[in-house]
Amino acid sequence: MSRRERPGGVRADFDDPASLAGAVAGVDTVFLVTAPPVPTADHDIALMTAARAAGVRKIVKLSAIGSGERFEGATVGAWHLAAEEAIEASGLVWTMLRPPSFASNFLRYRALIQAGEPIPNMTGDSRQAIVDPRDVAAVAVAAMTSDAHNGQRYDLTGPELLTFTDQATILERVLERPVKITDASALDQLPAGMTTGIGWARAGGAAYVTDHVPRVLGRPAGTFEQWARDHREAFAAMP
Ligand SMILES: NC(=O)c1ccc[n+]([C@@H]2O[C@H](COP(=O)([O-])OP(=O)(O)OC[C@H]3O[C@@H](n4cnc5c(N)ncnc54)[C@H](OP(=O)(O)O)[C@@H]3O)[C@@H](O)[C@H]2O)c1
Structure with a gap:
């Protein structure tokens, strides 16, 4: 979070402004991750x-x-958009990182995969350029440690468009065990507050690849298959 040494870190609560003041005291650059x-x-x-x-x-x-796209009368990622706009208006220097689905989302399904149970497909046959979260982290470090990325809004995609079924097939091959999927696209099965974003993705809104990761890092973006290979052990371990 800072250029200052902070052994042990600083605890803070987003709902407690006084604790946030303590966390940012003496800090030059903040990497802001919220998941309300x-x-x-x-x-x-x-x-x-x-x-x-x-x-x-x-x-x-x-x-x-x-974030900010319109889908069926609603705004995709409305809370991210509102936050981006507030940061832009704040006078602070900023960089916005806008990834699609992380490869690591599959770790949520370790128990189901180990039990041979189907995992939920919320995005149907739509394709997304699944990103390796290590690339998101590497771009975040670049943006935090260089002013070359100030004022940039990066769509941090992976290198190839994959359906959920494509990902399950790759995982099945890498893990050498069956990875079954089940249709979970019914609105009442989607996580609260995410129906617009998932609907937008399911309609193909996120079906594009950018060169932003290679442009920032000077190397190709990682593939889903490589991420899966590097996390075989995590899928083998008990969740
Ligand atoms: N996952 C994706 O595919 C994806 C794609 C694009 C963008 N994003 C964005 O990335 C961000 C993180 O998403 P995620 O999917 O990684 O979420 P996540 O898996 O739910 O992880 C959220 C993290 O935030 C921590 N957290 C939750 N509430 C907190 C609070 N009040 N104070 C401090 N820490 C708190 C959680 O801690 P605990 O583990 O202790 O609960 C957890 O480590 C979100 O803004 C999301 O929109 C995610």
Whole structure:
């Protein structure tokens, strides 16, 4: 979070402004990751407000692909968009990182895969350029440690478009065990607050590849297959 040494880190709570002030004191650059249980920009804005008051110079925000797109009368990633807009208006230096689905989302299904149970496919036959989260982290480090990425909004895609079934097939090959899937696209099965984003992705909104990861890192973006190979042990371990 900072250029200052902080052995042991600093505990803070997005819902407790005083604790945020302590976390950003003396900090130059913040990497902002929020995952509110209810989709609002409140946590981002609380941190941004504390950062500005503390004299922080730059915020690198983990956002999401498609934030601000319109789908069926609603805004995709509305809370990320509101947070991005607040940060842009704050006068702080910023970089927005907007990845599609992380390869690591499959780790949530370790228990199901180990039990031979089907895993939920929420995105139907649509394709997405699944990104290796290690690439997102590497771009975040680049953005935090160089001013070459100030004011940039990067769509951090992986190198190839894959359906959920494609990913399951790759995982099956790498793990050498069956990976079954089941249709979980019914609206009442989707995570709260994510129906617009998932609907947008299912309709093909996220079906594109960018060169932003290779442009920033000077090497190709990692493939889903390589991520799966590097995480074989995680799938073998008990969750
Ligand atoms: N997953 C994706 O495919 C994806 C794609 C694009 C963008 N994103 C964005 O990336 C961000 C993270 O998503 P994710 O899928 O990685 O979420 P996640 O798997 O639910 O992880 C969220 C992390 O935040 C921590 N956390 C939750 N509430 C907190 C709080 N009040 N204070 C401090 N830490 C808290 C959690 O800690 P515990 O583990 O202790 O609960 C967990 O480590 C989100 O903004 C999301 O929109 C995700």
